[in-house]
Amino acid sequence: xxxxxxxxxxxxxxxxxxxxxxxxxxxxxxxxxxxxxxxxxxxxxxxxxxxxxxxxxxxxxxxxxxxxxxxxxxxxxxxxxxxxxxxxxxxxxxxxxxxxxxxxxxxxxxxxxxx
Amino acid sequence: xxxxxxxxxxxxxxxxxxxxxxxxxxxxxxxxxxxxxxxxxxxxxxxxxxxxxxxxxxxxxxxxxxxxxxxxxxxxxxxxxxxxxxxxxxxxxxxxxxxxxxxxxxxxxxxxx
Numbered sequence: 001x002x003x004x005x006x007x008x009x010x011x012x013x014x015x016x017x018x019x020x021x022x023x024x025x026x027x028x029x030x031x032x033x034x035x036x037x038x039x040x041x042x043x044x045x046x047x048x049x050x051x052x053x054x055x056x057x058x059x060x061x062x063x064x065x066x067x068x069x070x071x072x073x074x075x076x077x078x079x080x081x082x083x084x085x086x087x088x089x090x091x092x093x094x095x096x097x098x099x100x101x102x103x104x105x106x107x108x109x110x111x112x113x114x115x
Numbered sequence: 116x117x118x119x120x121x122x123x124x125x126x127x128x129x130x131x132x133x134x135x136x137x138x139x140x141x142x143x144x145x146x147x148x149x150x151x152x153x154x155x156x157x158x159x160x161x162x163x164x165x166x167x168x169x170x171x172x173x174x175x176x177x178x179x180x181x182x183x184x185x186x187x188x189x190x191x192x193x194x195x196x197x198x199x200x201x202x203x204x205x206x207x208x209x210x211x212x213x214x215x216x217x218x219x220x221x222x223x224x225x226x227x228x
Contacts, residue, residue: 006158032214043204043218044159093158097214102147102166104206104216106159 003027004096006107013084014115020080021110023094029074030096034104035067038091050077084114117142119207119219127225132195136222138188138205146208149216150179150190152201159204162190167210195226 003026013019023033031052036044048069050056056069066088068080077096081088093109118141128134138148147166151159163172163179165188171180178191188205202223206216 004158034215043221046215049215091156095159101164102208103161103164104149104208105161106151108158109156111156 004094004105004107006094006110008110009108010111010113012113012115015085016083018080018082019084019112020078021092021094021112023077023079023096023107025075025096025098025105028096028098028100030077031074031099032097033071033077034095034097035069035077035079036093036095038093038109044093047079081112084112086114088112089114117207117209117217119205119217121203121205121219121222123222124220125223125225127227128195129227130195130197132226133191133193134195134224136190136192136203136205136224138190138219140186140188140207140217140219142209143183143186144210145183146210148179148181148188149206149208150177150188151204151206153204153221154201162203192224195224197226197228200225 005024007022033050035047038044047062048056048058050069050071052071058064071077094107097104120139122137149164150162153159165172165181176193181188202221204221205219
């Protein structure tokens with residue numbers, strides 16, 4: 001199947017700093033990408049839908065100024081957690097939809113720990 | 116609002132058994148349905164995608180069926196192996212312009228030796 005990569009796979013940062021996570025679709029051009037977060041033993045929670053060249057659509061309750069999403073190209077989307085706090089510690093997973101097959105592929109996830 | 120339920124929530128079977136995982140959804144106006152597996156601490160791996168016009172899809176030991184009118188899908192795993200142990204998720208994509216998936220509650224499968 002198609003591959004979606006994420007970088008970094010894990011990151012530890014101090015409270016108040018910003019962290020950027022990259023998501024790349026390696027085998028196809030993704031007009032639509034998605035960002036999720038997942039807490040232990042819980043289901044994925046959609047944070048935002050990102051369309052190439054336009055502003056992201058955030059889900060209710062997700063702060064757009066805190067979670068900055070940029071979908072600058074058809075193969076790259078970034079999520080920046082600004083002024084991170086311990087409660088932002090979570091598993092962040094990106095996803096990209098292959099428009100030729102409608103299949104949605106997920107990245108391996110990034111574990112963020114904020115001290 | 117679409118709701119997706121998976122039964123059972125957890126399942127433990129001995130190696131070699133055939134098994135069926137169930138997924139039901141309340142709104143039959145879907146565009147497609149996708150099955151995923153998630154290993155602990157990892158992202159999701161796409162297993163099969165069934166378009167709304169299709170009845171089933173097969174990949175290796177996996178077979179997924181879709182009965183859109185009754186709001187059901189099943190994932191059949193033949194000759195289960197310990198490596199199949201994971202959480203299995205179904206997700207539906209709605210029709211129309213909305214594109215985000217609604218995930219099921221998941222089935223945690225353990226295949227024992």
